[in-house]
Amino acid sequence: MRLPPAAARLLPAPPPARPGLWPRRGAARPPEQVENKTKGKLQKQICQVVLDHFEKQYTAELGDKWTSVRDVLTCPSCWQYAILLNKFSQSAELENTLCVEGYHPAFQGTLPYLPRSLKCYISRTPRRFPAQKHQTGKLKEYYLLNAASVLPVLALEVKDGEDVLDLCAAPGGKSITILQCAYPGQFHCNEYDDLRSRWLKQTMESFIPDPLVNLITVSKLDGRQIGDFKPELYDKVLVDAPCSNDRSWLFSSDTQQAKFRLVQRKELSSLQFQLLRSAIKALRPGGSLVYSTCTLSKAENSDVINLILKSCTNVMPVDISEMAKAVSQEFTFLSDTQQHELLVLPEKGKAWGPMYVAKLKKI
Template identity: 80%
Template sequence: MKEVLTSPLCWQYAVLLNKFSFSSELKNNLRLKGYRSLFQETLPYLPGSLKCYISRTPGRFPAQKHQIGKLKEYYLLNAASLLPVLALEIKDGERILDMCAAPGGKSIAMLQCAWPGHLRCNEYDSLRSRWLKQTLESFIPEPLMNLITLSELDGRQMGDLYPELYDKVLLDAPCSNDRSWLFSSDIQQATLRLIQRKELSALQVQLLRSAIKALCPGGSVVYSTCTLSKAENSDVISRHGRNASAFGVKGSSQLAQTLLYGEEERKFWLEAIRHNIPYPHKVMPEDFRCLPEVDRTFAMVLCD
């Protein structure tokens, strides 16, 4: 796992096709370069419009530059970034909140899955918010942009501002992000990240509480991070009580996933794991955990 986390060549980038722009020539190019479909098996919830390709060969597909008035054909992301989006099970016409949306990859993936009634992409940081806006403009046609609201609100206040409004909420929470500081040669950054591990969980709990308030009856939340820190994953979920799943809370992460599900939904994720990422090892009574491998650098923990 250390090799995966500290070597950029091992970071498995996926190519998410933009259904509003991609060409058959792009598909052929991907196949010639050894890429294959991320999900090769039929799964209970997998939108037919979601097309994503991965390669087992270390490397990265070339990025496309932003061009005003022209949509990009694909978005590069870590394959695990799609798991929280799939966990939302977005349907046409639903009201969606992406609470901490920048840089925008998960918002783009949501819009590949379904045509929402309304999507609010929120980012509190003004610099990241501008990045988010450019990302959306690069991938989404103008008619669909009319269904999207961009905002720079404090996520902790959104539940009070929009109580019981959204069918689905994605909280991709600020976290200590293991990979970024492990790869960095900056000792001070590593020290800061370790300190943040102790502090960020309080913010994450507040954000999750706000996300739950923003849910309409019968809605669901997906909580995601980019860290293996237990304090920032399962501990945050447990702070809302053992019956967190009664609120429709699901948790997930690019490195460690925490999913609270019923039996049928759990079967879906086990199928996804078996065909696409390393099979999970049971490490706690309620957890299944998959750690990154050199040729499969996305992973998850399932919590019942």
């Protein structure tokens, strides 16, 4: 999950001369995009400061694997997009079109949890369907996303009637995916940032019909405090935490802002730990929690989970290795991770991720 402006405010303040440190999605034309006059297209420019930082960190953490991962992350033309079909606006014609054009189901086979209502299509070649615009009163037929973003939802295993909290929900892709899988008894989608909260509401209205959308609670609470406000209220909690989004950070437009971002990055693990601790408080005993990020950083992934496991005696790790094994044809995973976690590594032809997923249970 990309770090939104409100989450950035929980970290040390940037210098006064550097406003707008955390870019908002959906800006008209990001300054990091420059026009390619020969092709008439926009090309993203790599931020060398960030790349140099990643080279040092990820060479140490990933070894030889970093080279192939870097080649994908620095080549937007290699990026792939999955198509998540909306069960509330089904179109047999769309599904047939996808099959004719070479798309195939991303998830099939012997997954521990795979509702029949979840339909997500991918192609082995980089291509992108046009995004559908929001139209009041008309549901969208599909949602474009990184296929690895579905894995945290599959790990969460939401069942009909369960009370669910999506702690850091904007822009809403994982919330939409949850609702493709099941009908929660109570579904609470939280987003601390005001702009992103409005975006989240619009996403829900674009995909979920009345009266179901009116039964979903969208709040703007500080995620670090929800556990105190709503203790032991939920069966399942998803913490798609604010993180140093590796894909977007590589294309930062302002070198000085990028440098300060990298300094702030050291504080993110503290925020993530606080969000996880709050999520555990919000869980009922016996409930499950999934933590996810879209960064390769060990400090924001396994280090945060290990700290939670050491400091919270009322949680235990949950094995998700069977899920990883079942989808290994479509995703590349870092080896030598613990059974309760996985890290998706982008590679050409399977350019999904980065995506870290870990699962815990409250006892």
